[in-house]
Amino acid sequence: MPPLISNQVVAWGANLATTVLLGSLLQTSVQAIELADGTTYFANVPRLENARTTYNSARVFGATYYFTLHVPEDAGEPLQRVMFNQQEGVDSISFNLKRTQAYRNKQKKQLLPIAAASTDEKGAISIFFDPPISPGETVTIGLRPYRNPRSSGVYLFGVTAFPQGEQAYGQFLGYGRLHFYDHFRWPSYWGH
Template identity: 40%
Template sequence: MLNKLFISSVLTISTLVFGVNSLVLKPSTAVELLDGQKAFESSFRLIRTATNFSERNNSAARYQFTIEVPQDAGEALKSVKITQKENMDTLVFKADKTLASMGNNLAGANIPLAAVGGESKPGETTIVFDTPIEPGNTVTISVKPKQNPFTGGVYLFGVTAYPTGEDSPGLYLGSGRIHIYD
């Protein structure tokens, strides 16, 4: 009872001090840091990681990473960095074979890419969208390794999302898991 009274008192005082509009949810905007960089306002979700071929040494394999950009992100998604965590074998991604599409798989509308990098640094690739992905959308990125690893096991890939803006800090979404079988 005392807890309910406290919450009610706080709401009443907030309304008197800040006005009724302070209780109404307003559209979010990006967080701007002191140095002018932009950051996301809420966390994205890495909702799926998959491969079409999980046998070792397979040169036809593609890895898909599906990311949900929440409605209240506050900023559009400009780029994604995928980094293989240390393991027995280090992959090399073919930048020219990278694809992106709207939705939970590659069947959605194709998304033009401004740049893809990573062949110079094994185990890592960065995908830059030609037009940033607006909040409220889901995007699937497909990267192609030269071939699956020689050694079977669980391979982890860290996924980091970046907003528009110069040198903006990324938001680490977690690790996607690909199982390679002998």
């Protein structure tokens, strides 16, 4: 008579089979979502991780505004374009797009090529990557204003990411928030 197999061994064998099946499913590549008309979407949307400025004083020259985005492993498509649109702030900020830079990680160690940087009729800035940013990578984009705004306050920049593709659908990631302060004070003997 054959030896009996305990319930514990059968359960372990079933769990092992389930683990192997799930593991093989997770190793399959994630595909981007593409509609019948050819519009592509991210399967999982990139994240806006951070927005900061090198100088937060109003009216200062030489600042850089850094926006850090992470493209998740399961994005399905690489990141082709990022659009910035100033949504809030007293002054409209103008940028020197020729001085725009992008880095592969947060520490600004590896410079990435930018295919194009442009502004549309509404003032939205688009940064195009060639090659695009692969899933699993983090990119930091440095925008160079001609000057910080004249007026202090909170300035919000809407950030939208576009996957690779001819008809890529932009997905809004959130707002990059920059706060500028009026640090200049007149000497106390002026204005009496």
